Amino acid sequence: MNILVSIKQVPDMESKFKVNKEGTWYDGADLAWRMNEYDEYAVEQAVQLKEKTGADLTVICIGPERVKEAMKKALAMGCDRGVHVVDEASFEKDPYSIAAIIAEFARPKSFDLIFTGMQSQDRGSAQVGTLAAEMLGLPCITTIVDFAFEKGTVTVKRELEGGVKARVTAPTPALVTCQLGLNTPRYPTLPNIMKAKKKELLSLPVADLLNISVQQETTRLYFPEKKGGGLVLEGDLGDLADKLIRILKEKTTVLA
Amino acid sequence: MKTLLVAEYREGRLQNNVNDLMAFANKAGADSTMFLVGSKTDLPQFQGKLYLADTEKCGEYNPEVHKELLLDVVAKVKPDMVIFSHSSYGWDLAPRVAFALKATQISEVVDFVDGVPIVPVCNSKLRRKVTPKTDITVLTLQAGAFSLTDQTPVTPIVEMISTPATGTIRFGGYEQAEKGGIDLTKAQVIVSAGRGIGKPENIGMIAKLAQALKGEYGASRPVVDSEWAEHNRQVGTTGQTVSPKLYMACGISGAIQHLAGMKKSEFVVAINTDKDAPIGEMADVLVVVDLKQFIPLLTERILAL
Helix, strand or coil: CEEEEEECEEECCCCCCCECCCCCCECCCCCCEEECHHHHHHHHHHHHHHHHHCCEEEEEEEECHHHHHHHHHHHHHCCCEEEEEECCCHHHCCHHHHHHHHHHHHHHHCCCEEEEECCCCCCCCCCHHHHHHHHHCCCEEEEEEEEEEECCEEEEEEECHHHCEEEEEEECCEEEEECCCCCCCCCCCHHHHHHHCCCEEEEEEHHHCCCCCCCEEEEEEECCCCCCCCEEECCCHHHHHHHHHHHHHHHCCCCC | CEEEEECCEECCEECCCHHHHHHHHHHHCCEEEEEEEECCCCCCCCCCEEEEEEHHHHCCCCHHHHHHHHHHHHHHHCCCEEEEECCCCHHHHHHHHHHHCCCEEEEEECEEECCEEEEEECCCCEEEEEEECCCCEEEEECCCCCCCCCCCCCCCEEEECCCCCCCCCEEEEEECCCCCCCCHHHCCEEEEECHHHCCHHHHHHHHHHHHHCCCEEEECHHHHHCCCCCHHHEECCCCECCCCCEEEEECCCCCHHHHHHHCCCCEEEEEECCCCCCHHHHCCEEEECCHHHHHHHHHHHHHCC
16 A cells, blocks of 8 residues: 655744735745644554555655655654655745646556645645645545545545544545644654654655646735734833723723 | 536535535526535525435435545536535545545635635645546635625526435434533633643633633634533534634634634734744734743733733
């Protein structure tokens, strides 16, 4: 059995973002980078399946040199090998192009299961996994919060609005996109981090896998206008507490 | 410009986000047609033509079949844009349809200015203008970003549709959220904990502040996912939608799914170290401070009143 998990490296969302000179994306300098949170759940689920079935597990990631850090984490979590699709301009690729790269890599490999995050934290399109599945002609189940695999069938729960879940099954080969809370992603242990250093990490130039052009472009990236916004309080702890209590007394009835 | 609006149906009911779709069509000044896999028993208040497939035959969730139905309608209507809600139904179905139509999809649209869709980036800290380069465009709309002001009761012109497609994905029923003892929807005061509380032990200080204010404590999704709080305390799209007199968001950055669950609160106080956190947009007062020091002090002073 062969499994693929696709991950992305994204900036820490608490970062102070700056818009780049061209005004079309955020400036990549001075940002802390990490594995997309949704993908951590995808990696964990793939590793659990590998441990249960003895399957072979590949992790793929598209981007510049720095994304190897996220890949090393995935390897330390338990993936067998990494495929780094080297692309300095991955940030400007639309979901369609990213999906096409993943599908082009996966097509000849005949993976039984492909895991992705349900979306990335920066673009948040929630498209890449589903598009890749469509390109490969695989059934795709999105937004899963529970996963089981037996005898060529995946049985999952999809998360819907209002805390409701839908029970869904599909035959493999299939692709699933993982929602937060699906499992508890493990922290790589030191011995596993050391072991991961010896694992295969193949680099492929993006040109080998991409033969289509983008379908959409970001014409401008900007900070949203502050909509009037509220009062911002800063300063000494004690003063802040007194000020806030005064405001609550004036504007609400909760302290009456 | 022609739009095809994709309405949703779940557990035997038309979903309210159909109004967002119509509001978008109004704003875009578009002629619109609607698509629904639903039932004649609960029709949208839509003035125009509705292509309706029956959930009895086609299921409420059967994306492969719904895709085929929708593609048939697109071939008839020839829309410039196909519009979904950015919901568990919409984000699931939209890319399948976009791929089949060789259309680009622009997800979670929050605004539409001079014909250009605007979407959030990085947890709503940034926005981007997106220019589509395909003949047809597929959009998914952020919940609540477009809202309908007035609505007169109308009945659509219904044309029933069907497909021989069956698909390989099987739906096996719904599971309702576990109903716990805590009904946040009736609370007058809610103090909610976000990831910024740092560690599970700090739930205690949030609970104490809530108690001092005679309210309940709530939590954001990451806190519930980390099992620092029970799911029945989760505020947001996948938890409870609340409308207290006072909502205090402690260490909550303000993901859209959370904001959707608390935006009807009468008065909002945010306590956060990040001055730029999106919760600031929604807050009447933003206290920029380390909550681990501030909250015990605030609780003490409230109790001393």
